[in-house]
């Protein structure tokens with residue numbers, strides 16, 4: 001059994017838009033290690049590439065996506081090169097559970113939540129049937145009657161919990177949860193992320209994709225910060241949240257209520273422009289950075305570099 005449950009090495013994803021329209025660079029050279037027993041929060045603004053990274057791991061990208069790199073699960077299954085058959089029969093739901101973003105749109109409108117959860121349970125763990133359905137519902141905080149509703153009768157938060165139950169149904173060693181707390185009120189956010197963190201106990205692990213830095217802070221043991229398709233900072237959650245090195249991470253924390261509600265001015269660059277920006281500036285964050293080259297320690301290289309147990313791109317730790 002490998003200590004690293006997931007080892008991601010230079011994952012890049014581009015979407016080809018056709019001859020005149022160029023390409024979208026959605027993920028660039030993303031490297032990560034997710035150890036057993038850990039919850040890794042992947043945070044960053046909307047559109048930076050978080051969901052694309054997760055979809056790439058499960059072979060769920062559309063045909064115009066070009067994927068490079070390696071993603072090794074448990075030291076043996078290489079996910080990015082795996083055939084559709086391996087992904088369908090061994091990986092999805094069994095080795096890797098997915099809580100998809102916008103969970104309610106992934107439910108079939110014409111069948112009750114119970115029917116759909118039972119179907120998932122029967123496919124992944126034949127013989128465990130209605131008993132496991134009841135157990136899963138209880139774990140995610142649904143009352144038995146909730147499952148008898150059709151998707152359009154469920155609140156966003158209930159649909160979200162059905163999706164978490166489905167992701168846990170196959171008891172997978174790795175759970176990818178993509179914004180699992182959207183639409184939930186604070187107590188339910190806590191309950192959901194606590195439940196996910198519990199599932200990471202022992203030899204399992206969770207990749208928690210979220211905008212919600214407070215939720216990430218609550219349960220993450222590790223954090224990776226993504227900006228404009230690249231991971232710009234990573235390390236133990238406590239250290240990164242206490243003492244962020246990258247000006248982007250510092251900016252995200254300053255935008256929180258307890259950080260003073262000061263959002264980073266400006267917008268992330270268009271993902272079709274990244275090649276040019278990196279050629280001109282080196283660092284993809286430079287155009288928004290309060291620490292511009294010359295006045296601050298930006299070394300202009302987009303590569304993620306290790307310093308002790310932490311990683312940072314383009315900037316040297318202060």
Ligand SMILES: Nc1ncnc2c1ncn2[C@@H]1O[C@H](COP(=O)(O)OP(=O)(O)OP(=O)(O)O)[C@@H](O)[C@H]1O
Pocket residue numbers: 015024026044045046047048049050051052053062064101211271
């Ligand atoms: N099929 C596609 N073709 C072209 N571009 C795409 C395609 N799918 C996603 N993208 C682009 O890839 C980028 C990254 O999208 P992604 O969904 O990973 O962002 P995200 O970080 O998950 O954002 P959010 O927090 O809003 O979910 C976006 O700019 C998106 O428009």
Ligand code: NI
Pocket residue numbers: 050051052101178
């Ligand atoms: Ni997303």
